[in-house]
Amino acid sequence: MRGSTMIQVTLTETAANKVKELIQRSDPETGKPLGSLDDTYLRMYVAGGGCSGFRYGLALDRNVHEDDDVVQVHGLKVLVDGNSKEYLDGSSVDYAESVAGSGFLVSNPNNWSTCGCGQSFNPKGEEAPDHQEGQHAHAHTH
Numbered sequence: 001m002r003g004s005t006m007i008q009v010t011l012t013e014t015a016a017n018k019v020k021e022l023i024q025r026s027d028p029e030t031g032k033p034l035g036s037l038d039d040t041y042l043r044m045y046v047a048g049g050g051c052s053g054f055r056y057g058l059a060l061d062r063n064v065h066e067d068d069d070v071v072q073v074h075g076l077k078v079l080v081d082g083n084s085k086e087y088l089d090g091s092s093v094d095y096a097e098s099v100a101g102s103g104f105l106v107s108n109p110n111n112w113s114t115c116g117c118g119q120s121f122n123p124k125g126e127e128a129p130d131h132q133e134g135q136h137a138h139a140h141t142h
Contacts, residue, residue: 007069007080007089009044015095015104016074023060035060041070043079044106046087054087056106 011019019042023035043061046054064070067082080088091108 007071007085009071009073009078009080009088009090010092011042011073011076011078012092012094013074015093016076018095018104019060019076035062037075037077041077041079043081044084044088044091044093045081046084056088058093058104058106 020037023037023040024033026032027034039062041061041064043057043059045057045059047057049055061079064079065081068079069082069085071078071080087110088108090110091106094105094107096102096105
């Protein structure tokens with residue numbers, strides 16, 4: 001676990017409450033909570049793919065790795081791995097519900113371009129992997 005230069009990420013209160021709800025939801029078979037805020041973390045990461053070259057990912061995780069930064073936000077522990085840190089620094093996460101669907105939205109001032117879905121991006125100063133002018137595909141479910 002790293003801590004020398006902490007990453008700056010924020011979650012809106014709405015997003016934090018939704019993550020807490022997901023962590024503490026009950027197992028349908030046992031009725032017991034699937035996790036607790038003490039042992040379950042929100043992992044934010046960046047992976048290759050998406051229509052703009054990179055995509056954001058959010059997952060619940062119980063393991064803290066050596067290269068993870070851990071940030072406390074609204075009572076949640078947020079993990080960001082060393083490879084994703086430069087892409088996520090300064091990001092904020094919100095949760096929105098609408099007629100079209102619901103989901104987490106990541107905003108990042110360091111992006112050069114973002115797909116309309118809000119889940120895929122191209123960082124400033126970098127060319128998207130395998131990016132060719134005019135190609136744009138969506139494989140998102142909302």
